[in-house]
Every structure is written in structure tokens, then in C-alpha cells.
Amino acid sequence: MDQYDLQxxxxxxxxxxxxxxxxxxxxxxxxxxxxxxxxxxxxxFALCALFLVSATITxxxxxxxxxxxxxxxxxxxxxxxxxxIKEYGE
Numbered sequence: 003m004d005q006y007d008l009q010x011x012x013x014x015x016x017x018x019x020x021x022x023x024x025x026x027x028x029x030x031x032x033x034x035x036x037x038x039x040x041x042x043x044x045x046x047f048a049l050c051a052l053f054l055v056s057a058t059i060t061x062x063x064x065x066x067x068x069x070x071x072x073x074x075x076x077x078x079x080x081x082x083x084x085x086x087i088k089e090y091g092e
Contacts, residue, residue, distance in 0.1 A: 027055070 011019075034047045 030051050031048075034044050034051065037044055037047065
């Protein structure tokens with residue numbers, strides 16, 4: 003395993019993710035604007051959509067951070083095991 007093992011996303015994938023987010027956000031905003039009803043109802047749906055987006059981003063970041071932490075713990079454990087095996091073999 004390489005010490006500098008980095009996982010990078012391709013430019014195409016980054017474009018797809020950003021474009022799909024913008025399209026979904028614009029579709030939601032358009033749907034709320036075109037919704038028949040009072041302004042208070044549209045405002046409620048807009049706030050719900052905003053909260054949903056922020057909660058989704060927060061959850062994705064938390065899941066990613068937890069995954070990264072587990073990878074680090076596994077690397078430390080693997081390094082300790084390797085060190086013990088080397089010491090035992092000597």
C-alpha cells in the first residue's frame with residue numbers, strides 16, 4: 003500500500019455532480035414558484051427544501067468524515083501489527 007495513496011475524482015464526475023445539484027435545485031425552485039397557492043405555502047416549501055439540502059450536505063460530510071476516520075484507525079492498527087511482527091521476527 004502506497005503511503006501517498008490519494009483518491010481523486012475525475013473532472014467529468016465533478017462536473018456531473020455539480021450540474022445535477024444545480025439542475026435539481028433549479029427544478030425545485032421552479033416547482034415552488036409555479037405552485038398554485040399562497041405565498042406563505044410557497045415560503046414553507048422553500049424553507050423545507052433549503053433545510054433538506056443543508057441536512058443532506060451535513061449528513062454526506064459526516065458520513066465521509068467517519069469513513070476517513072475508520073481508514074486512519076485501520077492504517078494505525080495495521081502499522082502496529084506490522085511493527086509487532088517485525089519485532090517478533092528478530
